[in-house]
Every structure is written in structure tokens, then in C-alpha cells.
Amino acid sequence: MDCVKVEDGHVECQIPITEALQNSYGTLHGGCTATIVDVLGTMALLTKDATRPGVSVEMSQSFLAPAKGGEVIVARGEVVKYGRALGFTEVRLFDAKGKLLATGKHTKAFPS
Numbered sequence: 001m002d003c004v005k006v007e008d009g010h011v012e013c014q015i016p017i018t019e020a021l022q023n024s025y026g027t028l029h030g031g032c033t034a035t036i037v038d039v040l041g042t043m044a045l046l047t048k049d050a051t052r053p054g055v056s057v058e059m060s061q062s063f064l065a066p067a068k069g070g071e072v073i074v075a076r077g078e079v080v081k082y083g084r085a086l087g088f089t090e091v092r093l094f095d096a097k098g099k100l101l102a103t104g105k106h107t108k109a110f111p112s
Helices: 030-046
Strands: 002-007 010-016 055-063 072-082 086-094 100-109
Touching: 010 030, 030 055, 030 072, 030 086, 030 100
Parallel strands: none
Antiparallel strands: 002 010, 010 072, 055 100, 072 086, 086 100
């Protein structure tokens, strides 16, 4: 994964779909998509406060189209709401042509 943009509340990374990330159909494994949502959601929150990664409360993914092996996808994570106790993020995965492949939501709590 190569992070190409890190701004306040936003991160963007490029991810090559190597064989290790593929399922038996030669496309991005759903578990890898979930991991990308987890990691980019957390990274987006860390742009707000590097000392508060939080702990996962809820996470979901929607799979819209396959990411084929050998492709390089773009993943964008954004903070939707950043509160005192909770942080809400959305992550979107795109192919090289800009086609939306998957979306994810990730909610994290900030324990005191």
C-alpha cells in the first residue's frame, strides 16, 4: 500500500492487488476489503489526533464490483464526524478508471 495523500480528515492510498490479496476467483478477497476499511478509517481519524486511534465499535462493507488481480486500486478514507467519544469514517475503493468497487463504514470509540 502506498499512501499518496494525507490531509486533515482524509487519506488516499494505492493498493496493488497481488496474488496474496486475491480469492480463488482472482479478485480482491472480501476480508482484504474489510481490512482496508479498518486501516484507512483509522488513518483518517489519526489525522485529527495522532494519539487517538480508537477501538472499533462497528464496521460494514458493501461490495459493488470485483477488483481484479494485477490491478492497482485507489482507496480513500474520510472522517464523516469526529466527536469526543466516537469517530465515524467512510472508505471507498475505486479501480484505475474511477469505477466504484466497494464502500465501507467504520465507527470507533475513544475510551477515556
